[in-house]
Amino acid sequence: MEASDRSDDFIPAGLASLGVEADEVDLAVMGAVHQIFWPPILELLALDTSEVVPERNPDLSRAPR
Amino acid sequence: MSAALDLSLREQAAAIAAGDADPAELLEATLARIEQRNPALNAIVETFPERSREMLAAAPDGPLRGVPVVIKDEWPLPWRAQRFGAAELPVPTTPGESGPYLALRDAGATIVGVGNMHELGAGSTGNVSVYGACRNPWNVERCPGGSSSGPAAAVAGRLVAGAVGADGLGSVRFPAAYCGLTGLKPTFGRSAMAGHHMAPITNLIVSGPLCADAADCRLLGSVLFGEELAGGDAAGLRIGVVRDPVSEDVTPEVRKACEAAIEDLRAETGGEVVEIDLPDLVAATLSAVLIINAESLNGTTVEGLNRLHPDLSPLARGTLKYRMLLPASALVQAQRVRTLTRRRLSELFERVDVIAWPTIPAPAPPLEAPMVELPSGTLTADQANVRGAALANLTGIPSVSAPVGLSSERLPIALQLQAAWGRDELLLDAAEALERANGRRWVESKPPLAEAETTGV
Numbered sequence: 001m002e003a004s005d006r007s008d009d010f011i012p013a014g015l016a017s018l019g020v021e022a023d024e025v026d027l028a029v030m031g032a033v034h035q036i037f038w039p040p041i042l043e044l045l046a047l048d049t050s051e052v053v054p055e056r057n058p059d060l061s062r063a064p065r
Numbered sequence: 066m067s068a069a070l071d072l073s074l075r076e077q078a079a080a081i082a083a084g085d086a087d088p089a090e091l092l093e094a095t096l097a098r099i100e101q102r103n104p105a106l107n108a109i110v111e112t113f114p115e116r117s118r119e120m121l122a123a124a125p126d127g128p129l130r131g132v133p134v135v136i137k138d139e140w141p142l143p144w145r146a147q148r149f150g151a152a153e154l155p156v157p158t159t160p161g162e163s164g165p166y167l168a169l170r171d172a173g174a175t176i177v178g179v180g181n182m183h184e185l186g187a188g189s190t191g192n193v194s195v196y197g198a199c200r201n202p203w204n205v206e207r208c209p210g211g212s213s214s215g216p217a218a219a220v221a222g223r224l225v226a227g228a229v230g231a232d233g234l235g236s237v238r239f240p241a242a243y244c245g246l247t248g249l250k251p252t253f254g255r256s257a258m259a260g261h262h263m264a265p266i267t268n269l270i271v272s273g274p275l276c277a278d279a280a281d282c283r284l285l286g287s288v289l290f291g292e293e294l295a296g297g298d299a300a301g302l303r304i305g306v307v308r309d310p311v312s313e314d315v316t317p318e319v320r321k322a323c324e325a326a327i328e329d330l331r332a333e334t335g336g337e338v339v340e341i342d343l344p345d346l347v348a349a350t351l352s353a354v355l356i357i358n359a360e361s362l363n364g365t366t367v368e369g370l371n372r373l374h375p376d377l378s379p380l381a382r383g384t385l386k387y388r389m390l391l392p393a394s395a396l397v398q399a400q401r402v403r404t405l406t407r408r409r410l411s412e413l414f415e416r417v418d419v420i421a422w423p424t425i426p427a428p429a430p431p432l433e434a435p436m437v438e439l440p441s442g443t444l445t446a447d448q449a450n451v452r453g454a455a456l457a458n459l460t461g462i463p464s465v466s467a468p469v470g471l472s473s474e475r476l477p478i479a480l481q482l483q484a485a486w487g488r489d490e491l492l493l494d495a496a497e498a499l500e501r502a503n504g505r506r507w508v509e510s511k512p513p514l515a516e517a518e519t520t521g522v
Contacts (some may be wrong), residue, residue: 014390021371022386029383036448037387040351041395047348049401060268060461061254062486063411064404 010034070094074132074226074281081131088131088175092121095133095177099224105205105514108218109135109178110196116144121175129288130173135219135228137180137212138196140165140272141260149262150182150194150212152376155385156262156364163260165229165272165289172288180215180228184381185361188212189239189450190435193378198432201243202512203476207429208446210240216275217244223515226276227285231261233270233357235454238466238481241275242424245468245477245510247496248275249282252486253461256289267360269353269458278508279467279496286489299494302336305417307343311453314441315426322470322478323423326499330421333502334495339417346456349406352399353455358388359396365389407460414485419495421482424466425450428476457483465492467499468507477507 011030015022022030055064069077069086080086096114103109117133124130140163141147147158169176181199183191191214192198199214201207202222209218213230217240220228230237232250241248256272258264274285287294304327306312313320331338365385373382413420426449427437435446457464462483470478480499484492500508 011387011390015386018389019367019371020386020389022383025379026383026386029379030387033384033387037354040347041355041392044348044351044355044395044398044402045392047345047398047402049398049405052401052405054400054404055407058268058404058407058461059254060486061252062461063414064407 070098071223072226073278074276075284077132077226078129078284088121091131092117092133092175092177095225099178102222102224102514106200106202106218106222107197108181108199108215108222108224110138110181110215111145112178113144117175117177120170124173124175125171127171127173128284129169132174132227133177133225134169134174135178135180135216135225136165136169136176137216137228137230138182139186139231139261142166142176145179147262148195149186150184150196151381152195153374154262155369158262161260164257166260168257168288168291169229174288177225178219180213180219182214183211184378186212186231186233186236187381187384189235189447190430191240192432192435193380195376200432201429202514203245203429204474205514206432207476208243208432208435210243210429212236213240213275217241217246217248220244220246220275220277221512221515223511227281228275229285229289230273230275231270232273232458233267234353234451234458237273237275238424238454238464239450241466242479243429243477245507245512246275246277247279247282247468247508248466249273249286249489249492250457250464251286251290251489252463255489256286257291263360263363266363269357269360278500278505279465279493282465283493286493294490294493296497297490297494299334299491299498302330302334302419302495302498303417304331304336304338305341305413305420306338307341307420307422309343309346310441311346312422314439315423316439318472319423319426319428319478323480326469326480326503327421329502330495330499333498341413341417341420343409343413345402345406348402349459350452350455352402353459354451355391355395355399356403356459358391362388403459406456410460410462418491419482419484421480422453424453424479424481426453428472428474428478453481462486463489463492465496467496468510469499469503470507471510
């Protein structure tokens with residue numbers, strides 16, 4: 001099973017752990033959103049950014065220092 | 066009818082300043098035109114004639130004295146809280162003097178209405194709103210673009226000559242592109258933003274002007290910036306282009322029009338086109354999407370999610386809840402990608418002045434089914450559009466969308482130009498150069514609804 005197909009478990013369990021209620025329509029929408037979001041999220045997490053030191057409080061009005 | 070009604074924003078301002086147009090007549094003519102044309106567009110969700118007349122009566126002698134404008138349903142006004150196109154917001158809103166309101170008031174402008182917007186600012190199409198779908202003046206069965214749908218449709222339909230939108234993930238540029246307007250997404254922090262319910266936490270969203278052309282954007286932008294956006298000539302412009310889906314996974318008509326526009330711009334400025342590499346653009350796009358989704362959790366509580374307003378759309382309800390499940394590790398990674406992308410851009414802008422690619426990969430899709438057919442297949446318009454827009458919001462750089470053609474279905478096509486931080490003026494210079502290059506053909510094209518008659522209101 002692909003990770004992106006596991007919304008049947010991930011979404012209801014995640015919502016239940018938070019105490020967020022969801023009806024069938026909510027779950028259907030979230031399932032569709034999950035199918036779109038999750039694969040690129042996994043790709044993002046796989047990106048090697050170990051050499052990048054994030055800017056502290058970046059000033060987005062200017063180029064990075 | 067006021068003869069000034071169909072003038073550009075700057076022409077209206079100049080005519081009033083010179084005593085050639087009566088601002089009271091212009092206001093009444095504008096209100097009459099809104100009554101006449103708005104039912105077909107649903108661009109303006111509320112007018113307040115007495116408030117508008119009071120603003121005009123008290124208007125200082127500023128650069129927009131007596132000029133009617135529309136503001137998006139995203140900022141409070143002293144007499145009205147913003148609704149964000151939704152039945153309910155996660156945070157309570159109240160009437161107040163927002164930054165854009167104060168900037169417009171102090172410039173002497175008259176706010177004549179509030180512009181419709183995509184529900185919660187969460188869409189690039191403008192077809193979902195608590196007020197009902199906004200419609201595109203070029204074809205009322207097509208999406209006007211979002212989330213600043215109403216401001217764009219109001220200007221394209223010539224209800225007003227200028228409007229204030231907001232851009233957190235392309236929300237000025239998409240509707241500008243779909244409606245054939247010029248829209249500026251300013252450098253982060255340069256334009257008025259106070260009073261926005263997200264202002265304390267966002268580092269993506271900015272206010273920005275939507276107008277027929279770059280000169281009008283310069284005027285309205287100067288008001289929103291609180292400083293004059295001086296004009297230049299963009300001579301010797303170095304135009305960066307990328308070989309990436311953002312440029313290539315677009316309809317053949319969009320690709321042809323944008324490539325021709327880039328060549329026109331190069332020739333007009335005596336500049337050069339430079340092929341550049343911008344790696345990890347997909348990661349940058351997702352990073353911006355994740356960050357704005359996290360920002361949008363501001364004020365969200367489990368209790369609130371369990372009693373959402375029944376009139377919120379199913380998509381909004383599901384998305385609001387799904388945001389609670391976004392992994393923190395992805396948000397940390399998104400911040401790293403933001404840093405990486407900002408550093409890469411900083412280096413890139415040593416070699417080029419602007420980066421150019423299509424604002425939208427396909428012209429406005431149908432309201433009822435906002436999908437687009439691209440070389441890679443069928444995508445939702447939101448999925449396709451965000452690829453070209455998120456970079457500017459993630460990194461803070463300015464960006465402008467300018468019309469560069471009409472499709473075979475007579476729907477606008479647009480080119481996006483992005484520049485280094487603080488070079489908003491250069492983008493407007495470049496957009497003006499593009500207008501000169503094409504003889505102002507596209508900025509002066511009017512949709513059928515606005516061409517219908519100009520002798521009445």
